Amino acid sequence: MKIELEVNGAAVSAEVTPRMTLADCLRHELHLTGTHVGCEHGVCGACTVIVNGDAVRGCLMLAVQAQGAKVTTVEGLSLEEGLTPLQQAFKHHHALQCGFCTPGMLTTLHALLTDEPEASEERIRDVISGNICRCTGYVPIIEAAMDARASYQQSRGDK
Amino acid sequence: MKPASHHTQNSYVGGHIERVEDYRFLRGEGQYLDDVSRPGQWQAAFLRSPVAHGRIVKIDASAALALPGVHAVVTANDIEGEIPTIPFRRPNPTIGPYAQPIIARDKVRYYGEPVAMVLADSAELAEDALGVIVLDIDTLPPVIAREAAMSDKVLLFDEVKTNVPTVFNADKGDAEAAFAAADYTIRDQFYTQRQTALPMETRGLLAEWDAKLGKLSVSGAAKLPFFNRKAMAKMMKLPEEAVDYIELDVGGGFGARGEFYPEDYLVAFGARKFGRPVKWIEDRREHLMAIGHSRECSSDVELAFSKDGVILGMRGSLYVNVGAYVRPNGMTPVRNAAQFMSGPYRVPAIHLDAYAFVSNKTPAGTYRGPGRYEGCFFIERLMDQAAAGLGIDRLEIRRRNLITHAEMPYPLATVLPSDGRAETQCDSGHHLEPFELVVKDSNWAEKAALQGKLIDGRYHGIAIGSFIEGGASGPQENVRMELHADGKVGLYAGSSAIGQGLETILSQIAADALELPMERIEVFHGSTTYLKEGWGSFGSRATVMGGSAVLDAAKKFLAAFKIHAAARLGVTIEEVTVSEGVARTADGRSVPLAEVVKDGINVDGSFKNQTPTYTYGTSFAHVAVDAGTGHVEVIDYVVADDVGRIINSMTLHGQVMGAAVQGFGSVFSEELVYSDEGQLMVGSLADYLVPLASDYPVVRCHSLESYPSPTNPLGAKGAGEGGIIPVGGVVANAVANALSSFGVKPNVLPLSPSRVWEMIEDARAKA
Ligand code: FES
Ligand code: FES
Numbered sequence: 001m002k003i004e005l006e007v008n009g010a011a012v013s014a015e016v017t018p019r020m021t022l023a024d025c026l027r028h029e030l031h032l033t034g035t036h037v038g039c040e041h042g043v044c045g046a047c048t049v050i051v052n053g054d055a056v057r058g059c060l061m062l063a064v065q066a067q068g069a070k071v072t073t074v075e076g077l078s079l080e081e082g083l084t085p086l087q088q089a090f091k092h093h094h095a096l097q098c099g100f101c102t103p104g105m106l107t108t109l110h111a112l113l114t115d116e117p118e119a120s121e122e123r124i125r126d127v128i129s130g131n132i133c134r135c136t137g138y139v140p141i142i143e144a145a146m147d148a149r150a151s152y153q154q155s156r157g158d159k
Numbered sequence: 160m161k162p163a164s165h166h167t168q169n170s171y172v173g174g175h176i177e178r179v180e181d182y183r184f185l186r187g188e189g190q191y192l193d194d195v196s197r198p199g200q201w202q203a204a205f206l207r208s209p210v211a212h213g214r215i216v217k218i219d220a221s222a223a224l225a226l227p228g229v230h231a232v233v234t235a236n237d238i239e240g241e242i243p244t245i246p247f248r249r250p251n252p253t254i255g256p257y258a259q260p261i262i263a264r265d266k267v268r269y270y271g272e273p274v275a276m277v278l279a280d281s282a283e284l285a286e287d288a289l290g291v292i293v294l295d296i297d298t299l300p301p302v303i304a305r306e307a308a309m310s311d312k313v314l315l316f317d318e319v320k321t322n323v324p325t326v327f328n329a330d331k332g333d334a335e336a337a338f339a340a341a342d343y344t345i346r347d348q349f350y351t352q353r354q355t356a357l358p359m360e361t362r363g364l365l366a367e368w369d370a371k372l373g374k375l376s377v378s379g380a381a382k383l384p385f386f387n388r389k390a391m392a393k394m395m396k397l398p399e400e401a402v403d404y405i406e407l408d409v410g411g412g413f414g415a416r417g418e419f420y421p422e423d424y425l426v427a428f429g430a431r432k433f434g435r436p437v438k439w440i441e442d443r444r445e446h447l448m449a450i451g452h453s454r455e456c457s458s459d460v461e462l463a464f465s466k467d468g469v470i471l472g473m474r475g476s477l478y479v480n481v482g483a484y485v486r487p488n489g490m491t492p493v494r495n496a497a498q499f500m501s502g503p504y505r506v507p508a509i510h511l512d513a514y515a516f517v518s519n520k521t522p523a524g525t526y527r528g529p530g531r532y533e534g535c536f537f538i539e540r541l542m543d544q545a546a547a548g549l550g551i552d553r554l555e556i557r558r559r560n561l562i563t564h565a566e567m568p569y570p571l572a573t574v575l576p577s578d579g580r581a582e583t584q585c586d587s588g589h590h591l592e593p594f595e596l597v598v599k600d601s602n603w604a605e606k607a608a609l610q611g612k613l614i615d616g617r618y619h620g621i622a623i624g625s626f627i628e629g630g631a632s633g634p635q636e637n638v639r640m641e642l643h644a645d646g647k648v649g650l651y652a653g654s655s656a657i658g659q660g661l662e663t664i665l666s667q668i669a670a671d672a673l674e675l676p677m678e679r680i681e682v683f684h685g686s687t688t689y690l691k692e693g694w695g696s697f698g699s700r701a702t703v704m705g706g707s708a709v710l711d712a713a714k715k716f717l718a719a720f721k722i723h724a725a726a727r728l729g730v731t732i733e734e735v736t737v738s739e740g741v742a743r744t745a746d747g748r749s750v751p752l753a754e755v756v757k758d759g760i761n762v763d764g765s766f767k768n769q770t771p772t773y774t775y776g777t778s779f780a781h782v783a784v785d786a787g788t789g790h791v792e793v794i795d796y797v798v799a800d801d802v803g804r805i806i807n808s809m810t811l812h813g814q815v816m817g818a819a820v821q822g823f824g825s826v827f828s829e830e831l832v833y834s835d836e837g838q839l840m841v842g843s844l845a846d847y848l849v850p851l852a853s854d855y856p857v858v859r860c861h862s863l864e865s866y867p868s869p870t871n872p873l874g875a876k877g878a879g880e881g882g883i884i885p886v887g888g889v890v891a892n893a894v895a896n897a898l899s900s901f902g903v904k905p906n907v908l909p910l911s912p913s914r915v916w917e918m919i920e921d922a923r924a925k926a
Contacts, residue, residue, distance in 0.1 A: 134849060
């Protein structure tokens, strides 16, 4: 069956089976492989994408459920060239090693900091505890998120 | 951590350098295995044994083959002749019969063993097909526990009359005499649970067969591309040059990913037999049952002391459950546990027997700090008990026994049978230095007052312990350096990247050696197509071995540059000096590197070394235990190590921190539980509990470079594993310290809330 949705600002359509997950649709049908799949059962958070403003597990949502939705993936969070302040903060704090969990971390944090640019360290830890990183020990990820808050506070102020 | 980047040209090494890899990862542009597809590819899925031990009676795939989109079902019957077995990385005289066949033919020996492979148009269709294959197995009695296995009543391999493939002996001095002369001895039994490395990207491969050229290409290589190419070529009966291993981005390794697994052969077999690209990516449930497990080790060990707390000797037995087969690296944890149990301490007399036994569980391999984590847990638990028994302060007893700089190089025990590793000795260092740093930084003097105290409903405890980490595994590493048309220097390395920042580290070393900005170095690594031979990334070796080879190549590169420049300037080589990418004469004429592109520079560098490096360090834990729930909170954790020479303080810090937090998972929550029938009871990340962001917020790491290694020109030592090694021993001792009023002995890991609670309840019942 065919679905129509908006992905990273562009209207797209995809031919999907009823059982196809949103993550598989993005990866295999729309060739947006930045969204990763680490467990397919909703625990690791690697597949997190932003659907209508909320961080959502792409492996727990069916592609057909995304009919008409606005979806943002890690590719959509990225600039034409260079790094966003959140990405820059990750690089600066060495908040990634193998990079496999990173797209899910970035989408989760982007959704959080867009809504709550003042989020406390505890709040950030709490939200990120739904995303598994096996490499970093998380400490640098929290540091990066704390650092990136300023840019979200500013862009909220700009609005 | 050192503050912001302060590098100038030629001083990258030692700096806090942001990684070159990050850009693509942060933008979602990494290329991991499942991000790559080929037109016309088939997807593989594996039918795995649903029982731990049994005889295959029948496999009927007719219903599966009738499904649309399903092309083939491969079973042992499709393999002509003998079923190939996977070669060992470290062979020894007795393990031959225990090698893993690439598919089960008559017998299945573990839950999850591959018995058939389906090839279909998509992964979904292949998985659907698995569901309709009829698999008939006569079950045999499962051999799960140590006692059952070592009794040899039920044999896993009928042709060899024992379930014990190898017993390693670690010996030094005269242990019996040491015990006879001792004033005090302490003996106890311990257990570390079965675990796995759990990289976030599951395993996978993409194999392609070029019938015209007779060439096999395998994408998704990691850790050991060159060894695996050899193994594949041998099993496929192809010349080595006919097999390429291609590395993509790799979502974590930690010792488990990149070993040769049965599925690797079968995927390639499918590609070759059917002339189609075949891709396979496992799901998490498969991953848990099929990738190498590790760490399942029990021990009965004893230390002998003089009355003033000086260690005189160590003896005992270790028993490692290696699972159903001996995998390529399956003996390493067994051997290492025996070799490294003495760890950072001066132990003049040692006799240890380390038994490997097979069982109907998933075959084991290595996980970060293999054998060393286990050994460190055993000896640190004994050290704390000895301190109490002898009435000596826990810091003091360690000060009396830690190896000092004056004793270097310090020989460890000799382990037999030899598996080709060189004699082992600590190469350099002063173990008291990180120890005293941690004593100070942890505020031990003040915190000592908390020991065993009940504060706000929780018991507080502290502990300290030390470790050594072997690195720079030999024998050799190669690199090639080539001047590219755009004036950049291409660096082709035999080392592989597994998420540790290899590109950055090798660029730093090359940039310094060539006196060029890092931006002018391009690193290519991990694929067999770049070099004739290479080794890879294991045993914390990529920086030391690969980095030293880079130094060698850089020297040759600069020499070649001089020759070309001298020719262009019409002078002798001696009249040319080279610095910062420009060749100059005394009279002020010059040739920049980019100008000799047409002349071509292409040089090989290598580094040979059989002598491992030994990073060493100390860690401290402060915990609070809730006696009502058994929950343990880590209130503070500090680790300091000396890595000989710091190449990149940022990535080093990341390695140590990441390893420490993995260690908390080992101590508290991760366990591959089996039922008595040999069913793996852990099937998802909801029951294999790795640390989360909210679990262990406080970890502090310090790295020193006081004692460079004499074994390599960088002076560097391996540093990827040390962080995990002391966590078990130190945290268990902190818990014992907190619960000292109950007299509990946390000798069995993991210290899950239920186990801690039970220990307390047992102690209460006895009181
Ligand atoms: S892949 Fe979706 S949560 Fe793990
Ligand atoms: S960076 Fe490897 S899992 Fe997070």
